[in-house]
Amino acid sequence: MALASEQDFLDLVDRHFPNTHAGVELGRGDDCAVIRPGGDLCVSTDLFLEDQHFRRSYFSAGDIGYKGLAVNVSDILGMGGRPTGFCLSLMAPRGIEDAFWEEFFAAMADLAREVDAPLVGGDLSSAEKIGVCVTIWGEAIAQGRFLRRGMTRPGDTVFMAGRPGLARAGLLCLEDEGLRATDVCPEAVQAHLRPRMLMRQAVELAGDPGVRGLMDVSDGLARDLPRFLAEGQGLEVKLDPGALHPEVVAQAEARGEDPVEFALLGGEDYGLLAAADEETCRALSNRIADHIITGTVVDRPGLWRNGSPLTLDGFDHFAS
Amino acid sequence: MALASEQDFLDLVDRHFPNTHAGVELGRGDDCAVIRPGGDLCVSTDLFLEDQHFRRSYFSAGDIGYKGLAVNVSDILGMGGRPTGFCLSLMAPRGIEDAFWEEFFAAMADLAREVDAPLVGGDLSSAEKIGVCVTIWGEAIAQGRFLRRGMTRPGDTVFMAGRPGLARAGLLCLEDEGLRATDVCPEAVQAHLRPRMLMRQAVELAGDPGVRGLMDVSDGLARDLPRFLAEGQGLEVKLDPGALHPEVVAQAEARGEDPVEFALLGGEDYGLLAAADEETCRALSNRIADHIITGTVVDRPGLWRNGSPLTLDGFDHFAS
Numbered sequence: 001m002a003l004a005s006e007q008d009f010l011d012l013v014d015r016h017f018p019n020t021h022a023g024v025e026l027g028r029g030d031d032c033a034v035i036r037p038g039g040d041l042c043v044s045t046d047l048f049l050e051d052q053h054f055r056r057s058y059f060s061a062g063d064i065g066y067k068g069l070a071v072n073v074s075d076i077l078g079m080g081g082r083p084t085g086f087c088l089s090l091m092a093p094r095g096i097e098d099a100f101w102e103e104f105f106a107a108m109a110d111l112a113r114e115v116d117a118p119l120v121g122g123d124l125s126s127a128e129k130i131g132v133c134v135t136i137w138g139e140a141i142a143q144g145r146f147l148r149r150g151m152t153r154p155g156d157t158v159f160m161a162g163r164p165g166l167a168r169a170g171l172l173c174l175e176d177e178g179l180r181a182t183d184v185c186p187e188a189v190q191a192h193l194r195p196r197m198l199m200r201q202a203v204e205l206a207g208d209p210g211v212r213g214l215m216d217v218s219d220g221l222a223r224d225l226p227r228f229l230a231e232g233q234g235l236e237v238k239l240d241p242g243a244l245h246p247e248v249v250a251q252a253e254a255r256g257e258d259p260v261e262f263a264l265l266g267g268e269d270y271g272l273l274a275a276a277d278e279e280t281c282r283a284l285s286n287r288i289a290d291h292i293i294t295g296t297v298v299d300r301p302g303l304w305r306n307g308s309p310l311t312l313d314g315f316d317h318f319a320s
Numbered sequence: 321m322a323l324a325s326e327q328d329f330l331d332l333v334d335r336h337f338p339n340t341h342a343g344v345e346l347g348r349g350d351d352c353a354v355i356r357p358g359g360d361l362c363v364s365t366d367l368f369l370e371d372q373h374f375r376r377s378y379f380s381a382g383d384i385g386y387k388g389l390a391v392n393v394s395d396i397l398g399m400g401g402r403p404t405g406f407c408l409s410l411m412a413p414r415g416i417e418d419a420f421w422e423e424f425f426a427a428m429a430d431l432a433r434e435v436d437a438p439l440v441g442g443d444l445s446s447a448e449k450i451g452v453c454v455t456i457w458g459e460a461i462a463q464g465r466f467l468r469r470g471m472t473r474p475g476d477t478v479f480m481a482g483r484p485g486l487a488r489a490g491l492l493c494l495e496d497e498g499l500r501a502t503d504v505c506p507e508a509v510q511a512h513l514r515p516r517m518l519m520r521q522a523v524e525l526a527g528d529p530g531v532r533g534l535m536d537v538s539d540g541l542a543r544d545l546p547r548f549l550a551e552g553q554g555l556e557v558k559l560d561p562g563a564l565h566p567e568v569v570a571q572a573e574a575r576g577e578d579p580v581e582f583a584l585l586g587g588e589d590y591g592l593l594a595a596a597d598e599e600t601c602r603a604l605s606n607r608i609a610d611h612i613i614t615g616t617v618v619d620r621p622g623l624w625r626n627g628s629p630l631t632l633d634g635f636d637h638f639a640s
Binding site for chain 2: 037053
């Protein structure tokens with residue numbers, strides 16, 4: 001078989017993904033699926049491409065299927081949304097064995113089940129490299145309230161659910177050591193290959209009326225914090241090195257880098273940034289185990305440390 | 321520039337696509353866009369990839385941008401829907417000049433304006449070849465009524481809006497002659513490079529209560545007719561050769577093929593199949609200029625001509 005035709009693809013999809021779901025009026029198999037939204041929908045799309053976003057040398061088929069969907073789920077959580085459906089377009093080189101696709105779809109279907117999002121449509125094409133394009137949509141967790149960027153106020157604390165820099169530690173270690181990295185920094189490797197989706201945390205954050213804004217951290221805190229703040233505002237960064245994951249600290253130190261700067265550069269953290277007053281953040285800290293306080297919002301743009309502009313080697317956070 | 325960064329992509333998109341629209345609560349620029357559906361939504365996704373679906377040797381940048389969206393619009397029309405929004409993921413090789421992307425986006429934006437569908441989100445990645453992945457959604461043209469496949473009844477006439485085989489004639493001529501094909505069969509070439517979207521025809525068909533089922537013809541009538549019929553039913557094919565486009569007839573004859581068989585093999589027609597009683601189809605024929613009657617529904621499966629199984633060289637319509 002080896003996914004040679006659209007029909008093989010449809011059969012494989014049907015074996016792994018149920019074709020009925022609450023909110024889906026008409027499943028896969030016609031020109032379009034038909035969904036019945038319960039209100040406003042948030043929508044996002046992301047590409048996940050071989051040799052651009054992942055390497056087959058250390059990503060298993062299951063890792064690719066999982067993460068191809070996960071990077072999209074995270075965008076929905078970052079709006080205070082809960083995924084309610086997705087479409088999958090798959091680029092598949094000829095000659096990849098059946099077992100690969102079985103594992104790919106099984107892992108993607110596991111995540112779809114975990115977040116309760118039905119697959120309602122798709123497309124397949126031959127291509128030279130594997131590529132996944134998912135479009136995903138969701139409904140607001142807290143009735144009718146999506147949480148946006150740019151909602152911070154001076155004095156707010158910026159809270160992050162997740163572990164900044166951990167996926168970067170995993171990526172760098174995998175690039176250096178291949179799968180031997182699993183012995184060196186197992187949690188960092190896992191964070192890069194199969195980032196945990198912070199669904200429960202999104203429910204906590206979106207459901208708390210004290211949380212003013214929410215955002216998915218995917219390009220690293222140094223890039224994403226300025227995007228999260230309201231216009232004209234900045235952040236006095238107060239990342240406590242003691243709150244960083246030990247594998248982040250170890251990887252940074254092994255590279256002669258400052259752990260806080262290493263964590264700020266991050267990338268693919270798939271954490272959630274939230275803005276709220278200090279008291280709300282203190283309460284959130286008790287309810288969300290993996291978190292870090294990134295700093296305090298100030299009324300001048302940029303990232304600051306002890307009142308001076310924060311500088312990171314090889315990174316200009318004033319450029320986009 | 322040459323589309324080197326996500327920011328270049330966003331700037332280019334912003335220049336070509338307005339970021340406000342009725343039904344869009346929050347446009348591009350956050351983790352997700354937020355849409356406000358007026359009711360059920362139909363959803364579809366399609367890939368449009370270099371060297372799989374198009375060649376740069378005879379597709380202009382504008383043709384690629386136009387058709388990458390058009391193949392998706394047609395799926396919405398095939399449900400009796402009207403597009404209400406879409407997402408674009410773009411794979412862009414490095415080193416393609418700015419003028420290419422300007423033309424690409426201008427043509428896609430022209431079509432988006434023609435069908436009144438806002439672009440609400442997107443993603444960009446480097447890749448070795450150009451690739452377009454669009455996910456599109458729409459609302460029912462006739463209040464709450466999407467039109468599905470499998471709704472035919474024996475005795476129904478199957479009507480097709482569009483010109484079967486014309487895009488195939490264009491493709492074959494382009495493959496043989498390159499852009500010189502434009503002189504040989506200009507309308508066929510146009511049908512392949514920039515298929516017309518049958519928006520007005522979809523409104524006629526979906527709005528007629530006599531029309532029982534609707535479907536987008538994209539894989540050729542020989543493949544798509546069996547998919548359109550209700551289970552256990554077939555079609556007595558009665559395609560009038562005199563109703564075929566003259567360029568279809570000319571291309572078929574130049575290749576020593578029967579024009580009706582050539583048209584049935586089609587591919588990328590982006591026509592609309594509709595099932596209705598004879599009288600309704602007669603009325604539709606007066607309102608929809610480019611159309612053809614494909615035949616009459618019978619109560620045994622398969623495609624038939626004069627009561628015998630229809631055979632097409634090199635094509636088994638009983639296989640999927």
